Amino acid sequence: MGKKKVVSIEDRIPTLKQERKKKANRRLIFYLSIFFFLISIIVYLQSPLSHVKTIDISGNSLVKNEEVLETSDIRNGMNIWTINKSDVTQALQENPVIQRAEVDRKLPWTIDINITEADLVGYVKQEAKHYPVLGTGNVLQEREQQYASGQAPLLLKFSDEAYLQQMAQELADLPASIVQLISEIHWQPSDDNQHKILLYMNDGYIVDSTIRRFAENMRVYPSIVSQLDPESEGVIHIGAGVYFEAFNSGAAESPDDEQKTGDADAQ
Incomplete structure (x- = not known):
């Protein structure tokens, strides 16, 4: 039988140190990514990038766009995350012409309002x-x-x-x-x-x-x-x-x- 090759601890130490360093680097990159991601969200929420710039209204013919906007109380320049979609939907559906209203956010700055009118x-x-x-x-x-x-x-x-x-x-x-x-x-x-x-x-x-x-x-x-x-x-x-x-x-x-x-x- 051939003799087994014995690797001494001294020979393995550089390899172990290198693997530990790689793991530490990966962990650091992961935490830094989360940190910068959270910072980006905070910057976005506090910056004009999160302000409403476009309001798209579709599905309406009897109800004018101006009436939908007035009822929704959504205006350009509002923070897109301060808009309560359920409140807007409820307000719109109080109009007898509107059977259903759907309000969605389209990042970064668009609000989409889809109207379904009564026949x-x-x-x-x-x-x-x-x-x-x-x-x-x-x-x-x-x-x-x-x-x-x-x-x-x-x-x-x-x-x-x-x-x-x-x-x-x-x-x-x-x-x-x-x-x-x-x-x-x-x-x-x-x-x-x-x-x-x-x-x-x-x-x-x-x-x-x-x-x-x-x-x-x-x-x-x-x-x-x-x-x-x-x-x-x-x-x-x-x-x-x-x-x-x-x-x-x-x-x-x-x-x-x-x-x-x-x-x-x-x-």
Whole structure:
């Protein structure tokens, strides 16, 4: 058997000293890094670098940027870390138009405010002024306009607030693509049916319907129109049943039957 090589303590001492020195240096660098990092944070917090320079507002159309800024009470030059996000969010959501508000910090100096507004479902007209109606049924009396924007229909003759709220809620549940097809909605209550409404559509058709289950019933409108002759004029009845009544004919026709539609148009 070969002899084992014996390393004396004296030979190992330089190596041990070098390893200990490396560990001490690494420990020193670690502590110095933490120290300078903490110093950097303190300098940042006390310097203009932590002051708000940019306020980005998105998602709003009914509420103006100036109104959001005034309500949030955030101003350029404020320390970004003194802003209480929950307080700002709560203040913004007290506005009936704002359903949800999200406030975030984007370092080093930007505040981001994202607004989610309640659905605009229509306008009511009072003394030549137009007032937005939200999906909640709220009429924004403080936001009068000379003209309706065209993004939502006019809601006319709704003299009873309860029926206006029902109509607004139904419109909020209806896809926006169909809401935009509606020009006017007239409330036409009768002794037999207090929920009766008449719609004037942007494509020229008139729809006789009811507030009850309006969102559910009206979803079939595009399919109904696609089965009608584009030159035809008349009233589409959408309620308990669905049928088309041409202006130039006393006969009513079902849009579910294309052949029957063609025959009726020819009369």
